Amino acid sequence: MDNKKLVETVAANLGRSTEDVGKLLDSLAGVLSTRCGEMDTVVIPSFGAFEPKKRNERVMLHPSTGRRMLVPPRVVLSFKISQVLKAKLK
Amino acid sequence: MNSKITLVELARLMAESTSTTSRMCELFLRELFTTVSQALIDGENVKIKGIGTFKVTPVKPRKSVNVTTGDPMEIKGYNKVTFTPDKKLAEAVNQPFAQFETVFINDAVSDEKLAEIDARYPSAFDENKENPTPSAPSEEIEQNVSAPEPEPTPVPEPEPEPVVEPESPIASEPEPEPVTDEEPVGRRALAAFGVPMGPEPEPEPEPIKPSAIEAMKEPEQTPVASPQAVVPDSRPANEPDDEEEEDDFYRPAPRNAYTPTQEQISKYHAGKKRRWLWLLPALLLVGVLCWLFTRGGGKADDSSENVIPEADTVVAEVAEPAVITDTVTTQIVLSTLSDKYYGSPWFWVYIYEENKSFINDPDNVPPGTAVVIPPAEKYGIDANDPASLKKAQRRSWEILTQGKR
Numbered sequence: 142m143d144n145k146k147l148v149e150t151v152a153a154n155l156g157r158s159t160e161d162v163g164k165l166l167d168s169l170a171g172v173l174s175t176r177c178g179e180m181d182t183v184v185i186p187s188f189g190a191f192e193p194k195k196r197n198e199r200v201m202l203h204p205s206t207g208r209r210m211l212v213p214p215r216v217v218l219s220f221k222i223s224q225v226l227k228a229k230l231k
Numbered sequence: 232m233n234s235k236i237t238l239v240e241l242a243r244l245m246a247e248s249t250s251t252t253s254r255m256c257e258l259f260l261r262e263l264f265t266t267v268s269q270a271l272i273d274g275e276n277v278k279i280k281g282i283g284t285f286k287v288t289p290v291k292p293r294k295s296v297n298v299t300t301g302d303p304m305e306i307k308g309y310n311k312v313t314f315t316p317d318k319k320l321a322e323a324v325n326q327p328f329a330q331f332e333t334v335f336i337n338d339a340v341s342d343e344k345l346a347e348i349d350a351r352y353p354s355a356f357d358e359n360k361e362n363p364t365p366s367a368p369s370e371e372i373e374q375n376v377s378a379p380e381p382e383p384t385p386v387p388e389p390e391p392e393p394v395v396e397p398e399s400p401i402a403s404e405p406e407p408e409p410v411t412d413e414e415p416v417g418r419r420a421l422a423a424f425g426v427p428m429g430p431e432p433e434p435e436p437e438p439i440k441p442s443a444i445e446a447m448k449e450p451e452q453t454p455v456a457s458p459q460a461v462v463p464d465s466r467p468a469n470e471p472d473d474e475e476e477e478d479d480f481y482r483p484a485p486r487n488a489y490t491p492t493q494e495q496i497s498k499y500h501a502g503k504k505r506r507w508l509w510l511l512p513a514l515l516l517v518g519v520l521c522w523l524f525t526r527g528g529g530k531a532d533d534s535s536e537n538v539i540p541e542a543d544t545v546v547a548e549v550a551e552p553a554v555i556t557d558t559v560t561t562q563i564v565l566s567t568l569s570d571k572y573y574g575s576p577w578f579w580v581y582i583y584e585e586n587k588s589f590i591n592d593p594d595n596v597p598p599g600t601a602v603v604i605p606p607a608e609k610y611g612i613d614a615n616d617p618a619s620l621k622k623a624q625r626r627s628w629e630i631l632t633q634g635k636r
Contacts, residue, residue, distance in 0.1 A: 142270045144280040147263075154262050164249060165259045170281030172244045174323035176236055183236045188264040189312075193324050200336065200345065213331030218324045220285075220314030229272050230287070230310040 177218055187225040194219050271312060283316040555604040559596045572604050574614030577623040580630055581610040593630060 142150075152162040173191060176183055183191040198214040222230075236244070242257035249256070267285065270277045277285045292308035322329065336345075557568050565583055566576035573581075583593045585605040590596055613619040 142267075142275045142277045144278055147266060147270075147277060147279060150266050151259070151263050154266065155259060161251075162259065165245065165251065165256065166263070166279065167281060168245045168249045168256075169241075169260070169263075170279075170317070170320065171248060172241060173282060174320050176244070177320075177324045178326055180232055181234050181236050183241055184238070185241075185260070185264050186238055188268055189314075203335075209336040211334050211336050213328060213333060215325045215328045215331070218283075218314075218316040218321060220283075220312070220316075222312050226268055226271070226312070227309075229268070230312065231307075 180216070185223075187223055189220055189222040189226060192219050192221055193217070271310075274310070279317075281317055282320060283314055286313045286315065287311070288313060555606075556601050557604055559600045559602060560598045565593055565596060565602070568602065568604060573607060573612045575620060575623075577620055577627060578610075578612050578614070580623050580626040581605055581612060583630060584610070 148159050148162050148166065152159045155162065173183060177191055177193045180193050182193070185191075193216050195216050196214060199212050200209055201212055202208070203210055238260055239253075239257065242260055243253045245251075245256040245260075246253035267277050267279070271285060271287050274287055276287060279285075288311050290309050290311050293306050295304055295306050296302070297304050316324070555572070557563070557572075559565070559568070565579035568582055569579040570576040572578075579593070582602055582604060583590060586602045590600070590602070596602070607613070611619055612623070
């Protein structure tokens with residue numbers, strides 16, 4: 142399901158225009174990026190949690206040349222699925 | 232920071248950034264995620280613009296062992312959801328580390344070194360770690376000098392030099408070293424000073440073997456770090472207590488002023504590294520003189536004391552009537568004081584003689600001991616006179632060997 146189809150489905154279920162839903166989706170993305178950028182976890186009940194995690198720097202080998210590289214630390218946005226959805230997926 | 236944002240809160244935040252109510256936003260969120268969930272349950276991948284992609288990947292059933300009973304069992308297959316954040320979102324989250332890039336590590340850097348850096352990281356800004364580079368010379372030192380580095384005596388200074396520092400085995404501070412060394416430590420100290428052996432060491436050829444000198448060659452560069460570190464506690468007791476800085480200027484100056492001959496100096500600085508060290512006291516001397524002149528009056532004595540050595544007359548300094556005392560530290564030992572006051576480290580023997588009453592081992596004077604510096608005439612000290620030097624060397628040999636035999 143791509144973005145367009147998702148927006149259409151949600152718009153139909155809510156009885157609103159796709160533009161409105163598109164805007165809401167944009168604002169959701171904006172809020173997610175600002176809050177997760179501040180290391181806050183966003184929890185969606187019965188779906189999952191968007192949790193920023195810090196990855197430490199590490200030394201790894203270049204896959205082809207075998208040279209050692211120092212990979213800098215970074216913050217990744219991880220998604221942890223809720224048990225409810227996990228159970229339904231089985 | 233590190234707080235959890237619930238759906239209600241998320242809806243409120245969204246409502247703030249759009250022209251809709253939070254109620255509407257909440258409804259939208261619930262609908263959105265139900266739809267996404269349903270699509271995932273149907274086995275579909277979902278891509279949401281600006282957020283990312285949810286992918287369903289089937290995990291095959293695999294065999295395992297029951298941990299408690301040991302029976303073989305099978306873990307059922309299931310569908311796993313993986314989330315890949317949208318590029319924009321990932322960049323926004325990684326904002327604090329955005330400026331870093333993956334770098335190749337130079338081949339010269341060993342894993343041990345990296346581990347060392349890791350271990351050292353918390354204290355990386357410790358002032359004592361200023362010069363971690365001379366690791367190679369320090370290893371050499373340890374091989375050449377026979378196990379001198381453990382400094383058993385607790386140093387009662389505010390800032391004790393860390394024992395592990397490459398500087399510590401250096402002969403410039405021999406006292407705290409164990410006396411059990413095969414060679415008299417004092418001799419090594421003297422050798423480290425690179426002092427010319429006088430005209431001829433005929434009566435005692437052994438005192439400084441070429442090997443001993445060789446061994447000390449590397450350590451010579453080490454006192455580099457010392458002048459600044461030493462200054463605070465080495466202030467002579469009888470000096471008027473002026474502002475700290477003035478004293479700092481005052482202190483190292485005489486050391487340079489009384490250095491006797493060019494020959495000695497040049498031998499003393501076998502290592503190029505040391506040259507700047509001698510520029511420093513010279514500059515300091517100039518500073519002190521300027522300061523003394525501007526100050527005028529009260530310090531007349533001192534200024535004369537400083538000016539005269541410029542004319543290379545070493546004896547003038549001792550003409551001062553007041554008793555000169557100085558303090559031994561980890562950095563400043565008897566030979567250092569001798570070099571400072573008489574122009575040659577060999578005359579430490581006379582400082583020792585003068586203070587015999589409370590110095591048990593001249594090689595191991597406890598730091599903090601205040602010693603009286605005898606006037607030069609008392610023992611006929613003259614760094615420019617080879618006979619005087621030779622006499623001092625002979626005396627030092629006697630003193631150093633009497634305890635060992």
